[in-house]
Every structure is written in structure tokens, then in C-alpha cells.
Amino acid sequence: xxxxxxxxxxxxxxxxxxxxxxxxxxxxxxxxxxxxxxxxxxxxxxxxxxxxxxxxxxxxxxxxxxxxxxxxxxxxxxxxxxxxxxxxxxxxxxxxxxxxxxxxxxxxxxxxxxxxxxxxxxxxxxxxxxxxxxxxxxxxxxxxxxxxxxxxxxxx
Amino acid sequence: xxxxxxxxxxxxxxxxxxxxxxxxxxxxxxxxxxxxxxxxxxxxxxxxxxxxxxxxxxxxxxxxxxxxxxxxxxxxxxxxxxxxxxxxxxxxxxxxxxxxxxxxxxxxxxxxxxxxxxxxxxxxxxxxxxxxxxxxxxxxxxxxxxxxxxxxxxxxxxxxxxxxxxxxxxxxxxxxxxxxxxxxxxxxxxxxx
Numbered sequence: 001x002x003x004x005x006x007x008x009x010x011x012x013x014x015x016x017x018x019x020x021x022x023x024x025x026x027x028x029x030x031x032x033x034x035x036x037x038x039x040x041x042x043x044x045x046x047x048x049x050x051x052x053x054x055x056x057x058x059x060x061x062x063x064x065x066x067x068x069x070x071x072x073x074x075x076x077x078x079x080x081x082x083x084x085x086x087x088x089x090x091x092x093x094x095x096x097x098x099x100x101x102x103x104x105x106x107x108x109x110x111x112x113x114x115x116x117x118x119x120x121x122x123x124x125x126x127x128x129x130x131x132x133x134x135x136x137x138x139x140x141x142x143x144x145x146x147x148x149x150x151x152x153x154x155x156x
Numbered sequence: 157x158x159x160x161x162x163x164x165x166x167x168x169x170x171x172x173x174x175x176x177x178x179x180x181x182x183x184x185x186x187x188x189x190x191x192x193x194x195x196x197x198x199x200x201x202x203x204x205x206x207x208x209x210x211x212x213x214x215x216x217x218x219x220x221x222x223x224x225x226x227x228x229x230x231x232x233x234x235x236x237x238x239x240x241x242x243x244x245x246x247x248x249x250x251x252x253x254x255x256x257x258x259x260x261x262x263x264x265x266x267x268x269x270x271x272x273x274x275x276x277x278x279x280x281x282x283x284x285x286x287x288x289x290x291x292x293x294x295x296x297x298x299x300x301x302x303x304x305x306x307x308x309x310x311x312x313x314x315x316x317x318x319x320x321x322x323x324x325x326x327x328x329x330x331x332x333x334x335x336x337x338x339x340x341x342x343x344x345x346x347x348x349x
Contacts, residue, residue: 004216004219004220004223004259004260004261005219007219007223008219008220008222008223011222011223011226012222012226015226015229015230022229022230023226023229025225025229026222026225026226026228026229026230027222027225028225029224029225029228029229030218030221030222030223030224030225030226031221031225033221033224033225033268034217034218034221037264037267037268039176040176041213041264042176042180042210043175043176043179043180045206045209045210045213046176046179046180046182046183046206047179048205048209049183049202049203049205049206049209050179050182050183050186050202052201052202052205053186053198053199053201053202053205054198056201083262085208085209085212085262086297086300087208087300090300090301090303090304090305091304093304093305094304094305097305103309106305106309107309107313110301110305110313111292111313111317114263114291114292115288115291115292115317115321117263120263120264123264123267124264124267126339126340127267127268127270127271127338127339127340128267128270128271128338128339128340129336129338129339129340131332131336132328132332132336132338135328135331135332136284136287136324136328139324139327139328140288140291140321140324143317143320143321143323143324146316146320147313147316147317147320150312150316151309151312151313151316154312154316155308155309155312
């Protein structure tokens, strides 16, 4: 994260030295995209905050623990819909494993969390269009099943 | 607004304009209620969540969008097209994955970068491979994963996910119409201005 800011700062300085007006155009461009997406983003994040507050990790734990089809479906369902930040998702996954969650359940949960985002679909569609956004999420969902199956086979 | 505009439409427009802020107000109100009453864990959690999300957003997005702006202004189209375009070979896949794994932050931060690449002539398959790598293989995230789930799990997951999202990239290019032009690709900005 710090590295990202350093790179951005150095790039900005280099750009300023090279060409003032081009730099102004670049900053305006970046700010334009940011302001374009900010309202929708804030809206989605506020909605997710409310959902995450209503559904706590402690409530998810029983549904996701153990092995078999039920926790697997719960894992991939919750993972696909939710937008859970890494700092909550990984500790939760660690606890789930201690509670006896199987490898495919954990893999399905983590992979669908990362690759499928139903709640962020409006943001994705704003950039890529609904067709591409739905297609990518659909394929990512199938991909999650493949990853979970592969994990079960590899770490059996 | 025209004086003759129908009231329902006007109301709908107003709602559309302000509903993001209504949600934010709802979160702030539940947080405030939680603080004052002292017995609403829900409100406190909602407030903490939103605060965390906004911090995450503020700590990554401005730098990222600045870089997108600089990229758009400085990097010539033919360069992107030659290395990651439809005629670029397997090296293009390595390039976009490298670019993605070095980044941090939530997936929505990658959308404008992906869009920018696409606009500059990056092949759709490579755009979606970039998104796949960003979602599943970011190095800062992997260190986190190792800490909680261990080396064998993280390594196995990464190795299996890699071919999967490369295939997804190729599938996206095949399944989308050849002339598919996403709304964000036009030179105008995605929303608003």
C-alpha cells in the first residue's frame, strides 16, 4: 500500500518535470474517474456495512463448519454474495478450519469471496456493462467449483 | 428542471440522486444510536464496518486513480497493443499477471485499471486475466492467507486458481461479441461528468 503511494508520487513528480499540462490532464482524468464512481461505491459500501453488521462472523460459523454438501453450498453462496474484507475473511477462515471445516469448503469460501462479487455487480457493470459483468461472475462461479474440486483432490 | 415535469418522475430522480447518501445516513444514525444508547451492537458494528471500508478506499484508490490518469496520458496505445493486444503471445499473460500481483486493495479498484488497459488496446482476454490475477493472486493478500491458512493451502489454491482464471479470460474473449464495447471504454467518463 505504501509502495503504491511511493510509485504514484514518483510517477507524478516525473510527469510534472516532463510536462506540466499533460500532468494536469492526467490528474483531471484520474479525479474524473474517481468522482464518477464514488457515489455508487459509497452506496455499495454502506449497504455492505449494514449487512455485515446484521450478519456477524459468529452467525456464519455454524453454517460453514464441518464438511459435506450443506456447508459447501453455504460457503460458495455466502462467498459469492458477500464483500468481506481480507482482514475479516482470513481470520474467519482460520477459525472455521479449527471448527472442522473441510478443505473444499474453505477453498470455495475464499475463492468465491475473491472472484465472485454479486454485491459489487453494479460497480462492475458501470465499467464493463451488464453482459460482461454477469458473464465474468458466472464463469468465476464455475471456476470456484473447479478450484474447490482441485483442492479436495490435491490436499486429500 | 422543467416546470411541466411529472411529479413522480421528479421524485424518482431525487431518490436516485440521494439514495447513496440515505444509506450512509442510515449507517451513521445506527452508529450514533449505538453510541448513545449503549446497547445497540448492530449500529456500532455498522459504523465500524463503513469506517473500515472508507479507510480502505481512501488508502488505495487516490493513488491508483492517479496512476490510471498518468497511464492514460503518457503510455502510447501502440505500446500496450503490441505487448498485450490480440496478437500478443503468452508473454502478455505474464505481463498482466505481474502487474496485478504487485497491487493491493479491493477488486473494485482494479476495474478502472482494467478499463484503461482495454481502452489502450489490451486484448479482452488479457483484461480479464488481469482481473482474475488481481482478485486471486495479489502478493499482499497472499501473505495474509499464509498467516491464517498455512503454506500448503495458499500454495495449492494459487496454483489451481492460476490456470482457472487464465481459462476464464480466454472464455470471456470467446463469449463476448467481437465488437463488444463496454460502457466505460468510451472516452467519456463512466458516470457523471
